Amino acid sequence: MNTAMTDKPIVYDPSDSATMADPFPIYARLREEDPVHWSPSLKSWIISRYTDVRDLLLSDHLSVRRLMQFYSSLPPQDAALLSDIVKYLDLWLAFRDPPDHTRVRRILRHAFTPKAVDAMRPGIEEIVHHLLDQLEERQADRIDLIREFALLVPAYVIMDMLEVPREMLAEFKSWSDDMAVFIGGARNADDKYHRAARGCQKMSSYFREIINERSANPRPGFLMDLINARDEGDQLTEDELVATCILILFAGHETTTNLIGNASLLLLRHPDQLAALRADPALIDGAIEEVLRHDGPTNALVRVVAQDHEIEGRKLREGERVFVMINSANRDPRIFEDPDRFDIRRNPNRHLTFGQGIHVCLGARLAREEGRVAVLELIKRFPDLALDDEPPEWLDAMVPRGTRRLPVRLRG
Template identity: 35%
Template sequence: MTTSLSPDLARLADPAVRPDPYGVLRTLREASPYTDPASGIVVVGRRSDCEAVLRNPKVSSDRQGSGITTVPQMPNLMNLDAPDHTRLRRLAGKAFKPRLVQQWRPRIEEIVRELLTDMAAGENTADLVSAFAYPLPVRVICDMLGVPREDHPVFEKWARSIAYTVDPQLVPGRLSIEVVQEVEEARAGFVGYFGRLIAERRHTPRADVLSELISAEEQGDQLTESELIITCILLLVAGHETTANLILNGILGLLRHPGQLRLLRERPELAEAAVEEVLRYDAPAQMITRIAREPFTIGDTPVTPGTPLLVLLAAANRDPDVHRDPDTFDISRGDPGHLGFAAGPHFCLGSVLARLEGSIALNAFAQAFVEPRLDAESLRYRPHVAVRGPDRMRVSFEEIRVDAVRVTGTSERSVASRG
């Protein structure tokens, strides 16, 4: 179906657009909703249309075989519909409820301090991608799942490969055979790894999310072995790339808007609002795809069953109908919510954890870094289209004051996970 694309849509996938896709997204939003004549994809970019599509029961997340994603998918939380999706989400969601996630706050703060300490020990410059934003969520989700620290590096590589599976096919043939091979390799690696870890936890449960997932039960219903594995992979990948990008896009926003950085430094209570603004202004999840299951219309645009839909979350987040001065980064704006976590039945399962990690990390950056300066030449973006974030981002600084980061308490979890 998606064998060719009109130029506007193809520009989204252009690497030259990666540093700033918002001009293209604006053009697409203003033209939307419309059916791309070349590909048949329905482009949805206005806030109200995006929300309507995401909440519409006539729209499916089962994109398999639709041609809109290039990499073969496994049935998981992101591509299943009710009732399978509801069942999985109900079971897997137990581990990500606010009350449980809050228990990890001290551990997250501890990890942040570890990373700051390591950076402070080096020269007065650091790549915040590899030294801060990626290791933080990987360590957190690995600790939550009970993955030993020495296994983290291989997870980063696998997770990076798997992230291609959510990219919409915008340019035919863009995903090379090598990428597909990498994805298959990563998938096989994860399956083998988690298969062994699950067997261990079945035998000896621990105070970690994996043990909770294994025992999670709803009216006699449990996650099967393959559902457990797939859910672990999803949590790891989803809780890794996106959170790292949330932190990086946030730090970049603060560095490019010194007044906002100063504001957060003076008012750390704005850390949560800052995360919301990053999710609106420069969201890690830029777009998602859907398939029409039954006929419906978006405005005057008719949608027939089987039609792929491209929902441009990042365009909707800058819709002037909803947000005043939508292109302004303002952590104190207090606007109505964004679509950074999408909406409807697939609303981000890990939103509470992402917000917690994001607010701790952004606040730590604001409080600990003395005179941080972006090395603009170093900034490189990852090639992924749907998940947006820097691949390299060097920041120089005069000093890192690790003690400026508040510690709220000791972590029982961290003791348990080391046990």
């Protein structure tokens, strides 16, 4: 290792374009030199080693209820602007601790059973084949794989689940993007509070209307299952239903878009692994798990310190913000042999991408299913698929990890 490089203090700057494109060298330094790193620019702790990340996700020392602390510190004008979005986000499972989290998750599990997700597979396959048919009919070879495929697959799946007409995609994408600059930790977004407030207001109004309409005129479907979901007689309030619909649409399409995009990019950058998958499609399960580990769609999870404690000799104090770096933990050589190698046959593969403990992702099974179908059918349909000369454009965000644009050539 270059001694001159290690003599320099570590500066983790997620807004730096080089770090956005490839954060893994700085993650390696953090793990070795400063695994519990205080970032002055983020005013947050950065936790990078696998064991520390896993243990924190399982512990009571951290809380997910960071929104109200942030909200109470805002100037009155900003607080008024963000009142609606904070109200709904505070009802998301992702931002609730027990006992509220326990109650809501127990109800929601009745709508997210393995049987319910398995029943969605024909719909996922229909959407994927429809989109690939459209790409095949195009004359142009060069496309943005995110905008024309990876984004559309999960967006249509979620919209169909929630009975949102597909022709409303542009509106919902606009609303979701407005919220994403606030929720995803965008570092360079202008006017993000106004955009977030607008996106939330539009989305919450839409879902409140459709929930009221479906309650008055019941018919079978996922939305009706959500409305009717009960556990020991308890059910979601109307505000909780609206918040859950927003969460499913927002988190459900963003995470899976990044999974499909990252999988395509990794396979195209590793032609030996792509050839192995084409020769043996049964490797798709392992391929998706390795994408989730090697460069997964969740870069970090955010928590707040609930009680003072120490990690690696550093004192974390109540109220301080913590980024647990999932993508760094998933490359920790203490856990994974040759962690920087992309290997779709890797076994075991105990990645942390969907979280741990009570906050493990409720939609993980659906995301995996969409990723498997989309990636396998894409490489089957376009055997000469290749990266374009134009480089990918990465998201400017701390939490999600993926490309905003992924230029490819369909026919090599």
